[in-house]
Amino acid sequence: MNTKAAILHQMELERPYSVSNPLKIEDVTLDDPGFNEVVVKIKAAGLCHSDLSVIDGNRPRPLPMALGHEASGVVVELGEGVDKLSVGDHVVFAFLPSCGSCRYCNTGRAALCEPGAEANGKGTLLGGHKRIHNEGNYYHHHLGVSGFAEFAVVSIDSLVKIDQEIPFEIAALFGCAIMTGVGAVVNTAQLKFGESILIVGLGGVGLSAILGAKAAGASNIIAADLNPQKRAIGKKLGAHYTIDSSKKNALQFLKDLSGGGVDVALEFAGAISALEFAFHATKRGGTTVTAALPHPDAKLEISPVTLVGQEKSLKGSYLGSCIPSRDIPAYIELYKTGRLDVEKLISHRIKLEDINDGFERLAQGDALRQIILFD
């Protein structure tokens, strides 16, 4: 089968991306789906910071690669052995496949699935195969999805079936932004009803965390970002207070607002100064969570005595510590009953051809979620 797909051949091209065009839209060939694989017609795909991190070289991945990891679509063809999905099913992609049988999947920690992480690291589907090529030159898959394309061959363990009534552009967001942001609040940090929370970094994931904190009953939601427009959106989505964490008195201001510090501080900005701010803003006995992906060489310095003397916890969160097949349907239910304002996260609807302009907008900080819509 032939399809158009956005391919990255070289990282670290100069900005503006609307001029350097790091992603090339190519006519490529998809091999037939193998065992436990299906073909999905992509209907919507979101531009996420984790794609940008591959483009700008902060998160190196094997190249060339068909990018895109937040998407939704319709199953159009089944490979051998597929019995839990049918042609016509609407699906959301999870950006880490869950094998369902490794020691992590078996203990409810699908976010750490070992075969899933290995396949993602190598840029293959869960079964170890690459199914996308241009005249025999095979391309890597981005996080088992490669959703910036009209069609994708994927492992069924990268998919979650959803209700047909959910609009595709909304559904796509559950695969990355919502799962990562809401999951970090309720699964990783385990925010309790009535606790205070700080959210640093208001991209799609940070804003999703605001929605999650609101739905989970946080008493006091404080949102921090350097960009005043993002702070204004944070407030619109449910933050009670917003702060510019680069200001000299920001930490003291936060402590005054929260009675000495927050119960839970989440960091999504990907800057060490942001994580330090979140850690220092966490009160005695509280929990700091980072779900950002800074450059692999970045180092954090903290005094271990603070962890001990103040019984603070510092945790990492991947995939929002979610089990996609459990949590995506649950979060969609919250959306359907009006408790997650997901549509407010979408700032632009674009075409596949405009993808480089979209990534330039994201790099400039001028966009929330931009969704590529396919016919």
Ligand SMILES: [Zn+2]
């Ligand atoms: Zn993402």
Ligand SMILES: [Zn+2]
């Ligand atoms: Zn597993």
